[in-house]
Amino acid sequence: MPSQNPFQLFESEKPRLVKKGEVLIKSGQKASEAFYVVKGCLRSYMVDAKGKEHIYQFAPEDWIISDLEFFKNKGVAFLTIDAVENSEVKSIPTSRIFNITAEDPALVQEAFNKFQNRVYALQQRVIQLLAYSAEERYQEFIKTYPNLSNRLPLKMIASYLGLTPESLSRVRKELVKGR
Amino acid sequence: MPSQNPFQLFESEKPRLVKKGEVLIKSGQKASEAFYVVKGCLRSYMVDAKGKEHIYQFAPEDWIISDLEFFKNKGVAFLTIDAVENSEVKSIPTSRIFNITAEDPALVQEAFNKFQNRVYALQQRVIQLLAYSAEERYQEFIKTYPNLSNRLPLKMIASYLGLTPESLSRVRKELVKGR
Numbered sequence: 001m002p003s004q005n006p007f008q009l010f011e012s013e014k015p016r017l018v019k020k021g022e023v024l025i026k027s028g029q030k031a032s033e034a035f036y037v038v039k040g041c042l043r044s045y046m047v048d049a050k051g052k053e054h055i056y057q058f059a060p061e062d063w064i065i066s067d068l069e070f071f072k073n074k075g076v077a078f079l080t081i082d083a084v085e086n087s088e089v090k091s092i093p094t095s096r097i098f099n100i101t102a103e104d105p106a107l108v109q110e111a112f113n114k115f116q117n118r119v120y121a122l123q124q125r126v127i128q129l130l131a132y133s134a135e136e137r138y139q140e141f142i143k144t145y146p147n148l149s150n151r152l153p154l155k156m157i158a159s160y161l162g163l164t165p166e167s168l169s170r171v172r173k174e175l176v177k178g179r
Numbered sequence: 180m181p182s183q184n185p186f187q188l189f190e191s192e193k194p195r196l197v198k199k200g201e202v203l204i205k206s207g208q209k210a211s212e213a214f215y216v217v218k219g220c221l222r223s224y225m226v227d228a229k230g231k232e233h234i235y236q237f238a239p240e241d242w243i244i245s246d247l248e249f250f251k252n253k254g255v256a257f258l259t260i261d262a263v264e265n266s267e268v269k270s271i272p273t274s275r276i277f278n279i280t281a282e283d284p285a286l287v288q289e290a291f292n293k294f295q296n297r298v299y300a301l302q303q304r305v306i307q308l309l310a311y312s313a314e315e316r317y318q319e320f321i322k323t324y325p326n327l328s329n330r331l332p333l334k335m336i337a338s339y340l341g342l343t344p345e346s347l348s349r350v351r352k353e354l355v356k357g358r
Contacts, residue, residue: 046306056302056305068298068302072299078306098291098292098295108287112277112290115291119294119298122301123247130234130341131225131231132227
């Protein structure tokens with residue numbers, strides 16, 4: 001699905017193709033790009049000391065994805081960002097998002113709205129991880145990403161939700177039965 | 180400790196005293212205030228279906244605390260905000276934070292920086308809840324809130340960290356032994 005509402009800053013950028021599995025930003029390396037997804041799906045994740053992946057965010061069509069850690073960490077990325085599907089993405093240096101105050105007010109307003117939505121979404125995500133049952137988490141996932149549940153491997157969705165694949169599988173079966 | 184770096188928007192507001200336990204915003208009621216803590220400590224939390232409290236955020240001196248849910252929910256608060264200690268707070272309508280684009284560029288820049296920090300902090304918080312052990316979570320808590328660990332009941336810190344009070348108590352004992 002082509003994007004209906006691209007962030008103005010990305011408008012003049014040319015999209016490029018990335019292959020499924022291609023790494024765009026690697027944890028521990030210098031990086032400061034923000035990506036806008038035209039088509040396909042990216043994700044950001046970290047790997048813990050035991051080698052387990054924890055998915056922070058998915059970015060399907062019309063989402064922006066980045067890693068803000070580098071602001072605090074001398075430009076070094078904390079998260080890895082890669083493509084979950086063959087995708088089409090635009091990129092800008094993340095710093096541009098934070099240096100737009102001299103530009104037009106409409107752009108500032110747009111960036112504010114994006115941040116407001118992002119903080120709100122993250123508030124929801126923290127609350128879900130703290131307080132929600134496996135079933136509630138999965139239902140929130142479907143609300144946040146209405147088109148992703150059939151596109152992603154169960155293992156990835158479980159990782160994003162902080163659940164074991166077994167728990168998520170059980171929840172899905174119960175939801176199907178309940179319908 | 181008096182604030183060194185108050186957000187400009189709150190500067191002209193008069194602080195008011197709130198008593199420990201006083202509720203400033205109640206979940207389910209109309210609310211749209213943002214609070215700046217001059218002295219003391221506020222918190223935001225939600226109560227789940229079983230009556231268990233889950234603490235989303237603490238706001239000691241120089242922190243801003245609000246609930247962005249109302250933006251999406253017809254002005255109705257999702258979180259409850261109350262005072263953990265006798266406190267001194269300033270408040271403004273949260274909408275003012277999102278309507279400052281017509282004002283001076285320094286203020287816009289300041290708001291951007293606050294949002295950037297907030298998104299960064301929330302990214303950290305999500306990662307911790309997904310991937311960090313009890314000990315790592317507690318150590319991050321101490322980094323985020325260097326002055327709070329001795330001021331708050333263990334039960335509240337555990338709720339914020341998504342741990343049982345028993346786990347947190349064990350972690351604290353181990354840290355003391357390890358020194």
